[in-house]
Amino acid sequence: MWEYTDKVRDHFFNPRNVGEIENADGVGEVGSLACGDALKLTFKLDKDGRIADAKFKTFGCASAIATSSVLTELIRGKTLDEAMNVTNKDIADYLGGLPEQKMHCSVMGREALEAAIANYQGGEVKKHELEGHVVCTCFGVTDVEIERVVRENDLTTVEQVTNYCKAGGGCGGCHGEIEKIIERIQGEKVAPHAPPVPRKGKKLTNIQKMQLIQQTINEQIRPALRAHGGNIELIDIEGDKVTVAFRGMCAQCHLAEFTMKDVVETKLREFVSEDIVVEEDKDSVEEGHVHKG
Amino acid sequence: MQTIYFDNNATTRVADEVFEVMQPYFCELYGNPSSMHTFGGQVGVRVREAREQVAALLGCHPGEVIFTSCGTESDSTAILGTLAAVPHRRKVITTRVEHPAVLTVCRDLENRGYHVIELGVDKQGRLDLDELESLLDDDTAIVTVMAANNETGTIFPIERIAEMVTERGITFHTDAVQIVGKVPLNLSETPIHLLSLSGHKLHAAKGVGVLYVRKGTRIAPFLLGGHQEGGRRAGTENVPGIVGLGKACELAARYMDDENTRVKALRDKLESAILAGCPDSRINGDPENRLPNTTNISFEYIEGEAILLMLDRFGICASSGSACTSGSLEPSHVLRAMGVPFTAAHGSIRYSLSRYNTEDEVDFTIEKMPQIIERLRELSPFVGQVSV
Ligand code: FES
Numbered sequence: 213m214w215e216y217t218d219k220v221r222d223h224f225f226n227p228r229n230v231g232e233i234e235n236a237d238g239v240g241e242v243g244s245l246a247c248g249d250a251l252k253l254t255f256k257l258d259k260d261g262r263i264a265d266a267k268f269k270t271f272g273c274a275s276a277i278a279t280s281s282v283l284t285e286l287i288r289g290k291t292l293d294e295a296m297n298v299t300n301k302d303i304a305d306y307l308g309g310l311p312e313q314k315m316h317c318s319v320m321g322r323e324a325l326e327a328a329i330a331n332y333q334g335g336e337v338k339k340h341e342l343e344g345h346v347v348c349t350c351f352g353v354t355d356v357e358i359e360r361v362v363r364e365n366d367l368t369t370v371e372q373v374t375n376y377c378k379a380g381g382g383c384g385g386c387h388g389e390i391e392k393i394i395e396r397i398q399g400e401k402v403a404p405h406a407p408p409v410p411r412k413g414k415k416l417t418n419i420q421k422m423q424l425i426q427q428t429i430n431e432q433i434r435p436a437l438r439a440h441g442g443n444i445e446l447i448d449i450e451g452d453k454v455t456v457a458f459r460g461m462c463a464q465c466h467l468a469e470f471t472m473k474d475v476v477e478t479k480l481r482e483f484v485s486e487d488i489v490v491e492e493d494k495d496s497v498e499e500g501h502v503h504k505g
Numbered sequence: 506m507q508t509i510y511f512d513n514n515a516t517t518r519v520a521d522e523v524f525e526v527m528q529p530y531f532c533e534l535y536g537n538p539s540s541m542h543t544f545g546g547q548v549g550v551r552v553r554e555a556r557e558q559v560a561a562l563l564g565c566h567p568g569e570v571i572f573t574s575c576g577t578e579s580d581s582t583a584i585l586g587t588l589a590a591v592p593h594r595r596k597v598i599t600t601r602v603e604h605p606a607v608l609t610v611c612r613d614l615e616n617r618g619y620h621v622i623e624l625g626v627d628k629q630g631r632l633d634l635d636e637l638e639s640l641l642d643d644d645t646a647i648v649t650v651m652a653a654n655n656e657t658g659t660i661f662p663i664e665r666i667a668e669m670v671t672e673r674g675i676t677f678h679t680d681a682v683q684i685v686g687k688v689p690l691n692l693s694e695t696p697i698h699l700l701s702l703s704g705h706k707l708h709a710a711k712g713v714g715v716l717y718v719r720k721g722t723r724i725a726p727f728l729l730g731g732h733q734e735g736g737r738r739a740g741t742e743n744v745p746g747i748v749g750l751g752k753a754c755e756l757a758a759r760y761m762d763d764e765n766t767r768v769k770a771l772r773d774k775l776e777s778a779i780l781a782g783c784p785d786s787r788i789n790g791d792p793e794n795r796l797p798n799t800t801n802i803s804f805e806y807i808e809g810e811a812i813l814l815m816l817d818r819f820g821i822c823a824s825s826g827s828a829c830t831s832g833s834l835e836p837s838h839v840l841r842a843m844g845v846p847f848t849a850a851h852g853s854i855r856y857s858l859s860r861y862n863t864e865d866e867v868d869f870t871i872e873k874m875p876q877i878i879e880r881l882r883e884l885s886p887f888v889g890q891v892s893v
Pocket of ligand 1: 349351384
């Protein structure tokens, strides 16, 4: 069970400002049912440009509802510029803290606010637009969003990033990229404790190379395939030639075979050696077919 | 505030009768069953009796019962012990809806080079037995399929699967922690090789489990050390736990009818009243082949943790397959394997009853559910929208 502060419980059981303002000046919608939480924020300005009223509707857990409620309280009476300065940390602090794994709820609050303000400034109603490129496909989180939570909350591990914006919380296939973002921003701060990732060595013995290939498949490739119901098996290694078989893919997946092979090759070249060539063993495919609709 | 406990698939209260027989084994009869003196020896006698009580419930020979520390240990021992005994076989078959005690072990095996196949399930959580049959071959070391699913209560036809698998000379293991004590099972009538059970799911204490090993099954020990359990599981016996489990098995046999009549009727009442009282709700799982005590219901547009907290305020304990309750970010792997849409998976609640539940508790819950669901739907931006 989560340990929620009394403030969180209060705002969950007695949420303030529930609803939707008609003819709102700003509307911000973030999240989705698939992600497990979503927030729709609406606000109205008074004649001085201050937020006269703000209301929310939220799908999500207790902390998602509590953070939304607090958000509406925090921004009432503020100008848009002042409101823009409300950070996810302000929201969490107001609640007397949130469990680490729930910090993404406070981030969602801030994002909804930004979306609503952007909507007011840009006019038309649109969903929170994605900036940058998507790093985590499981949760549709971009590099820009990740960079931001890392900077603003001084995060140093992938786990923390997952807690704050969900990226990395699914198949795990994006962990490598998230690590790189953290390293880029935090620099030396993280270098000493960065978790061991398979790294290209200078000169590998045959055994080391085989182990590194297996490790790279286990950690970098299989999780991503698994997320989509597939799998990969290492069949053989001969010099730089690596033979693999893909399992559990449906007919449509097979159409994309050549790209699968390329993905594996790219990863192995990145982590093991530039000379790796990947081949697919098609004979053993049928046997492992376990895809079900 | 009263506690209404509807989370018996997570753990159960220890039966008074069980607690009573355990007590002397802490401060009075604390001897080691392996000792040569009478003081320890008398404890050994009670362990033997407990073994007979377990065997009586399962319909097996006492010599086929190995006491372990929990269901998870039994599962690990069954799978890894079998693989160690048949090292030339490299294929493992399981299902996507297993408990993590099995699934995590299998996924780890995959990383160690085993060929692991996870069978999918249909919308009601059922397996395709023809598919399973087509996958069995000489390279298959073990097939491990749970007897009943902990989240939905769906029961798999393990007797049929056991026949199919063992006929081919392949070891069959079943994680039966949810079914033992709820549905009659007679191991003398099925060729199941290995079966795991857990004490705290049937009103015994936490920290004791059983691995049933059919006579003649090839399996290597998992914990090495002393000669306890005939050398198949080293480590000084958890005597109070074992004695209690023996009693719990005896009680389970006695209450089996109650479980399948009164408890089942309570479950059915709870379920149909909730479905009738809360629009946009649905059952997850196979309504026909299901544990008598379990119901898993999805409420569209709202999230499970929020429902649980509201229930908690009334002292009602249940659980959810939502992502938020587990601390992971994705909803239950069981519901996802069944293809339950995200809209419903996030808002799923499991109620699992036991013989200690009363009609009043069910009525109270039936009364509270609609207002909880309504209240949360008022907050939800998705109500009235087309499902995403
Ligand atoms: S891509 Fe990020 S967790 Fe799957």
